[in-house]
Structures are given as C-alpha cells and as structure tokens.
Amino acid sequence: MTGAAFAERLIGAGFDLFAGVPCSLVEGVIAALERRPGLPYVAAVREDVAVGVAGGAWLAGRRPAVVMQNSGLGTSLNALASFSLMYGLPALCVVTWRGHRGQDAPEHLLMGEITPGLLDLLRIPYRVLTPDGIDDAIAWAGRELRTRHAPVALVVPPKLFSDHAAEPFGDTHARSAASYAPPALTPKISRMTAIKAALTALGDELLVCANGYPSREACAIADRPQNFYMIGSMGLAGPIGLGVALGRPDRRTVVLDGDGNVLMSLGALANVAALAPRNFIHCVFDNEVYGSTGNQASPSRHARLDAIAAAAGYRTVAAVDDAEAVTAAIRRMLASDGPHFLLAKVTAAEADVPRIPHTPTELRDRFRAAASR
Ligand SMILES: Cc1ncc(C[n+]2csc(CCOP(=O)(O)OP(=O)(O)O)c2C)c(N)n1
Structure with a gap:
C-alpha cells in the first residue's frame, strides 16, 4: 500500500485533523495529508505540540490523529501522560518503528527495542501494521478510541509504505518581516x-x-x-x-x-x-x-x-x-x-x-x- 492510500483510509475512517512531525517511514502519508484540500495538517515543531493540538481539536469536536516517529514518544511522554491519558482524550497515534529488530542507525536502536514496552508502560493499546492487516487495524483503532476515551497507537514498521514525498510542499506566501519595537514596561499589577x-x-x-x-x-x-x-x-x-x-x-x-x-x-x-x-x-x-x-x-x-x-x-x-x-x-x-x-x-x-x-x-x-x- 502507498502512504497516500493509508492517509485516504484514515480520512475515510473519519479522522479529520492531523498533527505530526515527519519520519521517512511515512513520507508518503504526510505528503498526502499536506496536499489534502480543506484538511488541517499541522506540521508541529515537536511531537508533544502535536499531542497538544490533537487534544485541543478533540475537545473542540474533531477526531484527531498524530503522526510521529517512535523517537517522538520520548519527546511527548509528559504530554501523553499528563494530558491525553489523564483527561482521557482520544487521539490516533501513528507511530513509526525505527530501530525495528535492531536494524537501523545507532540513534534508533534503544528506542526501537523499547517501543512496544514504552507503549505498554503508558497503557496505550497498539497494533503493529502488516501489509494485509491495515483495514482491520484502522477499524480496531476506531473502536478502541470510542470505547476507551484515550489515545490508541498504530505502529508502522519499515518498508510498509512504498511511496516517497514528491516536491516540498508549503505555502509560498512570504510574510512581511515584522517591524515590532517592544515598548518599555514596568510590572505594577499582579x-x-x-x-x-x-x-x-x-x-x-x-x-x-x-x-x-x-x-x-x-x-x-x-x-x-x-x-x-x-x-x-x-x-x-x-x-x-x-x-x-x-x-x-x-x-x-x-x-x-x-x-x-x-x-x-x-x-x-x-x-x-x-x-x-x-x-x-x-x-x-x-x-x-x-x-x-x-x-x-x-x-x-x-x-x-x-x-x-x-x-x-x-x-x-x-x-x-x-x-x-x-x-x-x-x-x-x-x-x-x-x-x-x-x-x-x-x-x-x-x-x-x-x-x-x-x-x-x-x-x-x-x-x-x-x-x-
Ligand atoms: C514538564 C514540567 N516541568 C516542570 C513543572 C513544574 N511547574 C509547574 S508550573 C511551573 C511554572 C510555570 O511558569 P509560568 O508559565 O511562567 O507561570 P507562572 O507560574 O509564573 O505564572 C513549573 C516549573 C511541570 N508542571 N511540568
């Protein structure tokens, strides 16, 4: 399956706001989300920011999904623990699995080894995607999100998606340079x-x-x-x-x-x-x-x-x-x-x-x- 087709499956399943930080394992997924007219994809600066955006969006009635590399589980640990899990905010987390089976660059090996354990520790239920189990896994995630009121993860192993990102995408509108001079202030009220x-x-x-x-x-x-x-x-x-x-x-x-x-x-x-x-x-x-x-x-x-x-x-x-x-x-x-x-x-x-x-x-x-x- 292509990442673009996976993105369409998620949209078809009702997910309507996406936030994430890229990983090369989901290049095609993000490229498709970025290009989808009318669909917010928030290119978050950090994974915990993406988790915050997703939670806010759910509170405002959306069905959000977060896309992150498994290294981002580390970055977003506190956001998951003291926001999504504490309040009980459903969000689909699409987590890529770098360091899968110890085959990867050195910076991914430890996190790759502990990714399933980390999700278990956080009590985030997950399924590892397989080429012919994607539709079932998305349906499972939808059910879990509805019944658990908490984040649920789909883990993306290497080489699952066949496509890569094409040209860089983004709005080409140059914002005018800010000409703001901060005024002098004296704190006087509490x-x-x-x-x-x-x-x-x-x-x-x-x-x-x-x-x-x-x-x-x-x-x-x-x-x-x-x-x-x-x-x-x-x-x-x-x-x-x-x-x-x-x-x-x-x-x-x-x-x-x-x-x-x-x-x-x-x-x-x-x-x-x-x-x-x-x-x-x-x-x-x-x-x-x-x-x-x-x-x-x-x-x-x-x-x-x-x-x-x-x-x-x-x-x-x-x-x-x-x-x-x-x-x-x-x-x-x-x-x-x-x-x-x-x-x-x-x-x-x-x-x-x-x-x-x-x-x-x-x-x-x-x-x-x-x-x-
Ligand atoms: C990740 C994390 N680190 C540290 C804390 C402890 N903590 C709670 S509130 C706070 C200070 C917040 O400062 P600020 O946003 O300036 O608000 P203020 O209390 O000064 O109004 C800190 C450090 C925390 N809750 N979470």
Missing part, C-alpha cells in the same frame, strides 16, 4: 489583577489556561464551562488552544499563558503564526519567574516574548503593564482577525487561591459540551 482584567473583556469565548497559578487564579475569579484548565502538560497551553481554534474556526479561542510555559514550547509560536488562525488570541502573563514553583527566575526578563511572537509572524502583537490596557487590548483583539499576541508584564505576587476543584474528566466533558454549542 497576575491575578491582569487575569481579572482580561476576563472582563470576554463573552462566550473558549479559554485555555496554562497550568499552575494562571489556571487556579482564572478559576477563582470566574469559573465557567468554557474554561479549560491545564493541570499538567506544562508548555502546551498554546498548542491546545491552537487545536481548539482549528476545531472551532467559527468561535474565538483565548489562551492565558505564563512566560515559563511559552518558553518551554517556544517553537509552537511558529506553528500558530504559520497556520494563522484568525480566531486565536494568545495572552501571556509575564512575571519573569516560574511563579507556581517558587519564583525561580525565567529567561523572559531578558528575552522579550512579544518581540519573539512578532518575529514568528503573529498578525498583531501588543505589550501592556496595567489593567485597563489589558482589557482594552483583549477587546480590540476579539474584534479583529488574529492570531494576536498580548504580553502583560505582571509582578511576581501570587494570590492565595485553591487548586482546581474539578476532576480532569469533569473539565474535559464540560469544556467539550461548551465548545459544541
């Missing part, structure tokens, strides 16, 4: 005050909150079913929000993020900018520390995240340091096409707020219901 100011501007928008105190404070200020609180999966607020925004292009998605979170998946800014979802608003509360873990210094005191977002290609970028400006900027961003990036410099003060009172399953179900309206 993150709690800034989050309150941001939430004031919201109506029925879908909201994704970074883990730690950003989520806890947002929940304490104005808990609502449209709020998805990350409990683990540090770094994935942007990717999850991107998945939600792609899944519901007719609704606005707002991400409330932290500087440490953004820096952990900095490449994801390039994914947002490249896909340019008009309905995406990324608001980062930059306290220049890892506040949730005791105020250890973060590199954001030197690296201006607004300038990085502008260079990545966000449609608009703004930076503010007082509450009225936060509200005004979010209102402006909600009223125009994004992707927008708002940097709010805040102090390191932390509010005394409780942990998220809802279980992961409750958060999942109420958000998915709110996103389906």
Whole structure:
C-alpha cells in the first residue's frame, strides 16, 4: 500500500485533523495529508505540540490523529501522560518503528527495542501494521478510541509504505518581516489583577489556561464551562488552544499563558503564526519567574516574548503593564482577525487561591459540551 492510500483510509475512517512531525517511514502519508484540500495538517515543531493540538481539536469536536516517529514518544511522554491519558482524550497515534529488530542507525536502536514496552508502560493499546492487516487495524483503532476515551497507537514498521514525498510542499506566501519595537514596561499589577482584567473583556469565548497559578487564579475569579484548565502538560497551553481554534474556526479561542510555559514550547509560536488562525488570541502573563514553583527566575526578563511572537509572524502583537490596557487590548483583539499576541508584564505576587476543584474528566466533558454549542 502507498502512504497516500493509508492517509485516504484514515480520512475515510473519519479522522479529520492531523498533527505530526515527519519520519521517512511515512513520507508518503504526510505528503498526502499536506496536499489534502480543506484538511488541517499541522506540521508541529515537536511531537508533544502535536499531542497538544490533537487534544485541543478533540475537545473542540474533531477526531484527531498524530503522526510521529517512535523517537517522538520520548519527546511527548509528559504530554501523553499528563494530558491525553489523564483527561482521557482520544487521539490516533501513528507511530513509526525505527530501530525495528535492531536494524537501523545507532540513534534508533534503544528506542526501537523499547517501543512496544514504552507503549505498554503508558497503557496505550497498539497494533503493529502488516501489509494485509491495515483495514482491520484502522477499524480496531476506531473502536478502541470510542470505547476507551484515550489515545490508541498504530505502529508502522519499515518498508510498509512504498511511496516517497514528491516536491516540498508549503505555502509560498512570504510574510512581511515584522517591524515590532517592544515598548518599555514596568510590572505594577499582579497576575491575578491582569487575569481579572482580561476576563472582563470576554463573552462566550473558549479559554485555555496554562497550568499552575494562571489556571487556579482564572478559576477563582470566574469559573465557567468554557474554561479549560491545564493541570499538567506544562508548555502546551498554546498548542491546545491552537487545536481548539482549528476545531472551532467559527468561535474565538483565548489562551492565558505564563512566560515559563511559552518558553518551554517556544517553537509552537511558529506553528500558530504559520497556520494563522484568525480566531486565536494568545495572552501571556509575564512575571519573569516560574511563579507556581517558587519564583525561580525565567529567561523572559531578558528575552522579550512579544518581540519573539512578532518575529514568528503573529498578525498583531501588543505589550501592556496595567489593567485597563489589558482589557482594552483583549477587546480590540476579539474584534479583529488574529492570531494576536498580548504580553502583560505582571509582578511576581501570587494570590492565595485553591487548586482546581474539578476532576480532569469533569473539565474535559464540560469544556467539550461548551465548545459544541
Ligand atoms: C514538564 C514540567 N516541568 C516542570 C513543572 C513544574 N511547574 C509547574 S508550573 C511551573 C511554572 C510555570 O511558569 P509560568 O508559565 O511562567 O507561570 P507562572 O507560574 O509564573 O505564572 C513549573 C516549573 C511541570 N508542571 N511540568
């Protein structure tokens, strides 16, 4: 079978949003997905970003699949454990098997040896694809995804697919170089005050909150079913929000993020900018520390995240340091096409707020219901 035919089988089985990082074993699969009109294929910068996008897309009503090399199981371990598996988010993982039977380049041998064991450890059920068992395996995966509410894997051994990628594919539209000069800012309001100011501007928008105190404070200020609180999966607020925004292009998605979170998946800014979802608003509360873990210094005191977002290609970028400006900027961003990036410099003060009172399953179900309206 060709990779292109396999891609068509997946689409035929109902998978409608794909995210992944390439592997040569699935060149033909990705080439076909990239070229499929109307089908989002997110060329993620890392496999954990792909897992985040897929989870966000499922929460917004899609049936996502992730394509990754088995080395990417390592990259996405925490995303799988503390996001997909913890909340119970179905995603088909198409995992290539480099290092199969010890026949490969040295960097693939250990991961090749432990790939089945790693999937077992994660309790992700899987089937290894064979040339004449592909349709059965896809049907099995569909059933498992429906009944288990969790990720399921199809493992692709070498030489299963016969085709290779053709010409490079991508939009040839050159974005204009960013000419953004970051303004001088003085932190003077707390993150709690800034989050309150941001939430004031919201109506029925879908909201994704970074883990730690950003989520806890947002929940304490104005808990609502449209709020998805990350409990683990540090770094994935942007990717999850991107998945939600792609899944519901007719609704606005707002991400409330932290500087440490953004820096952990900095490449994801390039994914947002490249896909340019008009309905995406990324608001980062930059306290220049890892506040949730005791105020250890973060590199954001030197690296201006607004300038990085502008260079990545966000449609608009703004930076503010007082509450009225936060509200005004979010209102402006909600009223125009994004992707927008708002940097709010805040102090390191932390509010005394409780942990998220809802279980992961409750958060999942109420958000998915709110996103389906
Ligand atoms: C992979 C991973 N590493 C470390 C942590 C511990 N941790 C939880 S929140 C957090 C800090 C997040 O910093 P930031 O995004 O700047 O938000 P802040 O708490 O400062 O508002 C850290 C390091 C984690 N949850 N996951």
